[in-house]
Amino acid sequence: MPALPYTSYCNYLTLLPRYELVDKTDIDIVVHAIRCVKERDLRIIDCGAGPGRYWDLLGSDVRHIIAIEPNRALWRPRHSDLWTYIEADGFSYLRTHTVATDVVTWIWSLNYELLSFFEDYDSKLNRVILKDWNLSFIHASNILNQVLDALANVYLVILFFDANTEEQTFVTEIWETVAPFPFHDRNFTRLLWEDIARRNARRLNRTYRSTHLSGRALYGPLETALHRMLNFHLRGHFNSDRAIVAQARQFLAGYLDHHLQVSIPSGAYLYEIGPQRFRYD
Numbered sequence: 001m002p003a004l005p006y007t008s009y010c011n012y013l014t015l016l017p018r019y020e021l022v023d024k025t026d027i028d029i030v031v032h033a034i035r036c037v038k039e040r041d042l043r044i045i046d047c048g049a050g051p052g053r054y055w056d057l058l059g060s061d062v063r064h065i066i067a068i069e070p071n072r073a074l075w076r077p078r079h080s081d082l083w084t085y086i087e088a089d090g091f092s093y094l095r096t097h098t099v100a101t102d103v104v105t106w107i108w109s110l111n112y113e114l115l116s117f118f119e120d121y122d123s124k125l126n127r128v129i130l131k132d133w134n135l136s137f138i139h140a141s142n143i144l145n146q147v148l149d150a151l152a153n154v155y156l157v158i159l160f161f162d163a164n165t166e167e168q169t170f171v172t173e174i175w176e177t178v179a180p181f182p183f184h185d186r187n188f189t190r191l192l193w194e195d196i197a198r199r200n201a202r203r204l205n206r207t208y209r210s211t212h213l214s215g216r217a218l219y220g221p222l223e224t225a226l227h228r229m230l231n232f233h234l235r236g237h238f239n240s241d242r243a244i245v246a247q248a249r250q251f252l253a254g255y256l257d258h259h260l261q262v263s264i265p266s267g268a269y270l271y272e273i274g275p276q277r278f279r280y281d
């Protein structure tokens, strides 16, 4: 696999706001969903693992984790031989490797990040938001169909942003000032993935579950929050645009809580496709 060129935002995950969804963080939700499959001895493939924020919490439930993360700059060393990092695109990996596994996760990694491995940073944004976006999407969704066919007994967990929240509405409005979205409905990407997931679950006679989660995105104090918004959600693209920086500061200032921390309504969808009934049904 060739080296991946999009190192310009290599440390962006350190800027990830903390999401509290239904009184739990996104990490708790992922760990809970994975634990519901089986109690122990799980073999996990985590596509778009980043630094692998939830692995430690799974503890002794895990036999092995293969972390697929195309951006090496996000790899974090772990003092355990439970996990292996692989520099690859998750779809290509799943399609070309027959690894025995119990769980495959895509956590916050099927949204706008999905196609980043194809191109460098700027063309990735163009590809995702502008004219070629749908072609690449069709390519990726075909691969997902093949992957679902190949992984007969696997429990698939996908966590996806809800684009209709105040947080994501603001982020999209800013991006649309430079890259108008060609399909006018919000949530378009997520709904396409949802359709693929549901259709394939039915076709393959698997259990399918979709859960909407809402809560807060905790960004920290105002200046920290501004830094996160500009460099994580907006990828540093607008940092020299004074009007947009001012707009972002004003937006964030509207969500200061009593402790002067920025706390914005946010949300996500959790999709699960399982080989059998879920344990908590």
Ligand SMILES: C[S@@+](CC[C@H](N)C(=O)[O-])C[C@H]1O[C@@H](n2cnc3c(N)ncnc32)[C@H](O)[C@@H]1O
Residues within 6 Å of the ligand: 013, 047, 048, 049, 050, 051, 052, 053, 068, 069, 070, 071, 074, 088, 089, 090, 091, 106, 107, 108, 109, 113, 114, 115, 116, 117
């Ligand atoms: C928002 S981060 C989420 C990271 C991690 N799952 C978490 O929750 O902290 C999305 C990650 O997906 C990775 N990614 C992007 N395209 C990918 C692909 N095609 N295959 C695997 N990972 C990909 C990115 O490099 C990034 O680390």
